[in-house]
Amino acid sequence: MTKEKESILDVKLFKRLFQYIKPYKGVFFGLLILVVLLAIFSSATPYITKYAIDESIETKISTDFLFYVVLMFVVLILQTVFQLLFIYYAAWLGQNLVMDVRVKLFNHLLRFKMKYYDNSSVGVLITRAVTDMERIADIFGQGLFMIVRDLLAMVVVFGVMIYINWRLSLIVFLMLPLLLYATRIFQKYMKRAFEEVRNEVSNLNSFVQERITGMKILQLFTRETIEYKKFKTINERHKKGWLKTVWYNSIFFPLADLVSSISIGLVAWYGGLNVVLDGAVSQGDLIAFIMFIPMLFRPLRQIADKFNTLQMGMVAANRVFKVIDTTSQIDDTGTYVAEGFKGDxxxxxxxxxxxxxxxxxxxxxxxxxxxxxxxxxxxxxxxxxxxxxxxxxxxxxxxxxxxxxxxxxxxxxxxxxxxxxxxxxxxxxxxxxxxxxxxxxxxxxxxxxxxxxxxxxxxxxxxxxxxxxxxxxxxxxxxxxxxxxxxxxxxxxxxxxxxxxxxxxxxxxxxxxxxxxxxxxxxxxxxxxxxxxxxxxxxxxxxxxxxxxxxxxxxxxxxxxxxxxxxxxxxxxxxxxxxxxxxxxxxx
Known part of the structure; x- marks a missing residue:
């Protein structure tokens, strides 16, 4: 397998997709700002909770407690509004981008030589123009921006955790390499699995389209049983392709939950002992860290999940651009405009x-x-x-x-x-x-x-x-x-x-x-x-x-x-x- 095919993300393909973002660069940069704001607000709630516990509950002084409650309420409202805007405009950008790509693809198909259609499956071309396009939209609507948001949120959480208590942070970070390595392996195998799935989807669409179009011939020559068996074979391959992705998911996500749970347990054990014995860790620190750990590990888990979407979109984009890059048009280099022929x-x-x-x-x-x-x-x-x-x-x-x-x-x-x-x-x-x-x-x-x-x-x-x-x-x-x-x-x-x-x-x-x-x-x-x-x-x-x-x-x-x-x-x-x-x- 080539090095290019092994790479998790195709940089050239991304650059090409970003060419279609230029008409919507205002929305694109607006989404980047929302990503930064969401990352900052993601760690605000545990941080406010820490101060509410340490300065009001633990000291039994309730003077500022109402302030912390109102502040947390404001943060949650802003976070909800930013999340709404982010989800809507990420999907809006994806749909507008894919509309432009689909129009370009169809315009390209309109000008192909007949020889191209002689050698191409109608079902496969329909898959490229319809199903694959939706996967490309998901790159921006559910993949790329979500991954960037989660990564940035992890960085912010990482920094806040170190700022609050580096000892507790060290316990959590010791578990990260295991999950990062598992994520890398997971992404590598999921890319291969999704390439196989897209191949089988194309085969399935092509088979069904041709058989429905030629149904009269199948029934005239009593081919129903034979074609039924063929369909079962193709469908079985399609099922096996999807089951590979299910198998990889069933291994990775429970492992991610296990690492997160072990981290919470270690923090609760170490932090609890320090609270009781010498007070090196405050109650607010301990509660904040128990809130931070899912916020650190969940994005990593979600990144892997969104990466599945991103991989499917990238595979689909690669297939669509292969059609767009196909040079099968008749050379229209003539300059004479015929307004009427005599007919010789x-x-x-x-x-x-x-x-x-x-x-x-x-x-x-x-x-x-x-x-x-x-x-x-x-x-x-x-x-x-x-x-x-x-x-x-x-x-x-x-x-x-x-x-x-x-x-x-x-x-x-x-x-x-x-x-x-x-x-x-x-x-x-x-x-x-x-x-x-x-x-x-x-x-x-x-x-x-x-x-x-x-x-x-x-x-x-x-x-x-x-x-x-x-x-x-x-x-x-x-x-x-x-x-x-x-x-x-x-x-x-x-x-x-x-x-x-x-x-x-x-x-x-x-x-x-x-x-x-x-x-x-x-x-x-x-x-x-x-x-x-x-x-x-x-x-x-x-x-x-x-x-x-x-x-x-x-x-x-x-x-x-x-x-x-x-x-x-x-x-x-x-x-x-x-x-x-x-x-x-x-x-x-």
Missing amino acids: IKFDKVYFSYVDDEEVLKGISFEVNAGDTVAIVGATGAGKSTIINLLNRFYEIKDGVISVDGIDIKDVTLSSLRTQIAVVLQDVFLFADTILNNITLNHPEITEAQVQQAAKDIGIHDFIMSLPNGYHYNVKERGVMLSSGQRQLISFLRAYVTNPSILVLDEATSSVDSYSEQLIQNATDKITKGRTSIVIAHRLATIKKADKIIVMDSGDIVEQGTHEELLKKKDGYYKNLYEVQFLQEEVI
Whole structure:
């Protein structure tokens, strides 16, 4: 294990966290002042008690006794007020800090390449953005400031005890090294335990999230028993990780209580003998020390407890910053702001691979003229969807050039490029929101009136109005309240209202009813009219209407031409595909 990993606290990580405190430095320094005041007031009560006993009770002179009572009451009131302010603003600082970190993390996630999400677990990312963030808030709300307060309180108590009676102090301090050593060992092992716990929490979240999302598949293939056994195994590991922390706590805290009790016993024995025999220790000293000992040992015990919180927060912060430090964004270095394309598209010797040394596109070249509709056909895995991904720069190409209107898309700002290209995917994703918000995606410049007019243009207004609340119908998570055909229609409307220069369509009608398919066909005809369109074709009607057909096989373009031209090629790839797949559709 590396030295850095063995260290109890990561100084670099702390420095990085403190960068987020700068906007709230007023509150931060206010908390430091409260920490000092609380430390001073922590030893005031025993100190006042000592004088009340020595100067009023032991001497049987009650002249100043009321003064000491009132003074103690004032100290307790002030201590309560300072404690209230300290707890509130420590938590306030933690929540504001974590809000800023969470916003930065989410903004970072929004700009990651698709490749990052291809290789990442959704459950783990959710853990980073939600659960781990709360642990970071605890660093300041329940960890760091509490530890500083307790340490400072111990220093003050330590000084007051020596001032009152160094002999009694020596007895107490002889027990401290044992507890300090135990605390150090405890912290070391708790850090390892919490790292294990956080790993298992991530695994658990990831497993549950994926199984809930894919529940239909699990039930269709009767995997309930197998997945139940897997979950039990993961849950068992999670339990064992937490039980380690429980075991370390069950050893340390009783030991801390034992040392404190032994110290009180020794002070009572030694101090009591001195009170009786020679008066070297006053009754007030003895009572004060019996009050001071828990105040000295309890903070040390609490420090260890708060250190658990701090360790969990540090582990969580380390994981979150690893995501923030990940450089997986598309290089948005383009300077050309596209306000509208004619729509001339050119792929020039484009190479691409999702995995190194496994090329998906093998130097393909083709051109699409402005206003034309180009259909791309081929077997599964031929590279059709990859072309869509590359045109939108979801992935970086390995070699070659992709240009629109003669401009390399790398020279176009990412935002303006994607604004001019609308995509209708085969797998339609809808958010748990209204139909209107799923169409506009909360774009402030797209009004409901514009959406309704667009829906009328492509012939789906009546369908939407037939739903409860019409455009304000909530489709729930992933659009489960709509059929696959209805979701597809919503995605067509979403693309149409943005008035894009280029349309990319991944048609999907294999699982929709004939009525929805007719609406989709009408919508396709409407939104592709007069626009450059690239269509991954699944229907014969679309292919016949295309100005050009690109035929792909294993990452290569094997044929290009119109429907009639390609059918004339003897033993051509498209002709064989047409006879096997599309001709059957025509017959039906």
